[in-house]
Amino acid sequence: MLLAGAAWQRGGWELALAGAVGGLQSLFLMAPLLLCAFFIAGLIQNLLTQERVTRWLGKGSGWQSILLACVSGVLIPGGPYIYYPIALTLLRAGASLGVVVAFVSAKNLWPIMRLPLEFALLGPRLTVARLVATLLVPPLLGFLSQALAGRQVEHIRQGIKL
């Protein structure tokens, strides 16, 4: 609304209308892409349950658990309301700091639910460039946090209030 006002002030009704029409036009152009992206998201959500992920990631702090945490982070659907409670459950179940950091980082950087949307909006080149450049980040952050601050995990566990 504010932007529409600014456009009106600068160029009258013509510019105010042009902005809205231009925006809606790009939305229509994107419609088939968006439809695919949302169907992919819906299908994945139905094929993967949260218990499955928590079962995969019981205890352990070795490289296998960290890689598994990355895979789970990629696959788990949902926003912060969903994956932070899962991270919390993992910590309570005895997962190491590295595993939880890897899980959260993978969820942030390569969430399979967001990728189709990113692909649709930013295009293949940018999405692929970002994915390749961040390929090692989640496992690396997992290892680093485990090596540098792994002992903090008890403090973190004790500090959990929920």
Next chain:
Amino acid sequence: MSVATFSLLIPTLILFIYAWRRHDGSLRRGLMQGWHTLLGVLPLLVMAFITIGYVRLLLPQEGLQNWIGPDSGWGGLFLAEGMGALMPGGPYVVLPLISTLHELGIGLAHTVILVTSWSSLSLLNALFEIRFIGWRFTAIRWTLMLPVPLVVGLLAQALFGE
């Protein structure tokens, strides 16, 4: 049909067939869920795209490129990381905005930094994280993550830049 649409159709078809062959109703539920999510965020999408139509009209392209364009130097890279962390909202709002900024001529590195920083250093997300897991965990993850967007952006530029 654009390359992006085509390459999104393939995973859609694979998931479609997999869910269909399970014969347990996951196909119908998945499609319905995707459709309902799309309907749920449609008002948000329409608003986001209209906003973007205005941003495209009103934002002075040259000013933007001086601040955060390909030739803006280190200042532009740090600015991109800061902007990413401050961008509020989910992918439906932020990704269209970033795609517009990219179309307006901010470089590949800057775009990758924006997406990386928004998805893993978002201040809004940090609030959730502190609430659920505690400040210690957030402090560790943030400290390790802080240099990552810059490194990843420069890496993407080196690998995929023109």
